[in-house]
Amino acid sequence: MSRNHFKAIWSNLHLSDNDQVAGSQDWFLKVCSLFTKVTREFLNVAETPMQSIDEVMVAYKGTTARTTTFQSHHTSLSEEEEKLPVTNKFVIALVKTLKHPENSTVYADNYFTSIALVEYLRSQYSCWYVGTARDNRVGYPPLQTVKDMTKNSVPRSTLDYVSADGILVAKWKDNSIVTILSTDVGVEPVCEVQRYDKEAKKKVLVQCPNVINKYNSGIDKSDMLVHLYKTPFKAKCYYMRLFTKMLAPNTR
Template sequence: ITKIVRDFTEARFEPPVVVQSPFQYFRMLFTDEMIQHVAHHTNLYSAQELGDPIKTNPEEIEDFLSMLLFMGVFKFPSLEDYWHHESRFSVIADIMPRKRFQLLRRYIHFNDNQQCNENPDRFYKIRPLFDMLRNQCLLIPSTYKHSVDEVMIGYKGTRAGSLRQYIGNKPDKWGFKVFCRASSSGIIHDLLMYQGASTFFNVTLSEEEQMLPLGAKVVTTLCKTIQHFKLVQTLQTSLGVQCIGTVRPNRTGGAPLMTDKELIKRGRGSYDYRSAEGVIAVKWFDNKCVNLLSNASGIMPLSAVKRWCKESKEKITHMGGIDLSDMLVHLYKTPAKSRRWYIPLFGYILDLSIANSWLVYKRDCGLLNEKAMPLKRFRLAVKHYTPRPSLPKPQPDVRYDSLGHWPLHCDKRGRCNYCPKGVSRWKCQKCNVFLCLNANQECFAAYHQK
């Protein structure tokens, strides 16, 4: 019996034939379809705004994503600093010119605005990309232990209206609320974006489920997509599903527990409990009072809990799956500060793809007894790129000296170093950079003028 219980509570994974590259793990989450989708809608949006598309393609979007991944590790005060001659960072600057990067960042898009006028989905601008990521997360094999919790995606702007939420005890107090289901390994398997009354607009709920409060609806919805849900249904019918979790003080079923003040007087580690009909309610004081409900565990046996101590600098407390994922996402965050409210959500999609793919990679390494690279190295190794050949930038004293800057015709064309769309066969003989040379010599003159 013990062996059967252990086989159920501890998931077994088949070891892979070989550990793949970080790029291959990442593309299991951020797929070719997603990249083509971004390229298509970026061209469509830029054509709607400018009258002419910026003519990007999936390969250029890949380069753009790789730059964002690098920027999440190597943080500069501003984006322009990566290209400035005094602080130029070649790992990023060699991939793409600054003006082209800024143009892509300005017009990157994920849905057709003209087709979403009557859409009840308030997240329509990012929904297609979010759903594609969710579908890939659902395919990841999971452990049998799951947790459901809310994640805050930081956003301090006001353009999102009531989509922006406030939770005072989160690292990002202002932002978008996303409910997630994660396995004990920290891998996020399902997501649900909170948007008020229309949160469940695309979810089929029974009459009984529609009467449930928000928290119960969220847990029910996210647990329906568990891969072993048929097994869970069988257990629920015959034995009942066992669960334990924290609840708000007003959700303990009216159990007459001690007040917070009484427990605080007794000191850290004190607790009080009441039980009825196979359910136990417990209030426990640690840094603050925590309320729990369970139909799986009682208060016995009592044991000491390992936790972080600032004085002795000793570890550790057990971290739940959602907390672990949230910690990994915040270690190296994609720069996503923007007036457009959906850009931080795009940054979270990119960072979650990295965190999930690294956890799958780490699990595969453990199955094959190989040493896994840390998350930072994994993120940097995701995209192997070939830097485009670029001409060295002239120093300001050379560029602005007004001496000997003659146009030189070349056999090969190059991108203009002044205007974002220009391509020219002319370059400055002294500065050695390509510049558009039209009748008025606008780019050539403007580039050399302070």
């Protein structure tokens, strides 16, 4: 395909009927039909025991991008769920697409994780959860504070954890302090992972709890693949940036 041919296609590419979206204040209508079709197609993929949920930022320098993807998703939320924080609603909407949530473990990062979400998924959907968490979202477990664990006197790979009512709350010292919640994976068996030691100026083995190792194999790998397979197209229209972003995970 020639460059001019490609540019002609690109300049005339539309994702929806402009006559139907003219004058609308809903900025997402430009790509809503595409997102709806893609989310429905994803439901045909066989379920696996591990479900990875992660936020992705779409780079855009314009000022007109104000979108929400909930209307493109066929899942409806209950009145109780509509009152929850928006990050909780993202996870719940996706969990509700599972035919057998009781056989799945959701892995998510600290943008989504909270004690309230973990408890809700377990009580309402019998769904397991593993996720890093911000310190102000885990309640007040009897653990060392982040400030105390950051001290130089506390060696790397230090682990402090508590388990109550089937929920594990753990803090592990790596390059920074990692806080994690889990209703599925525990701290045992402890394994060894490689980390760079500034003093030794080489990689060394440090002890790592099983829950951290499992989490890294899910979320971190997902992050890596998204960045490796991103589509390097530039576009002035925000909806074209959303379109090109969708090409990466769908063409691997």
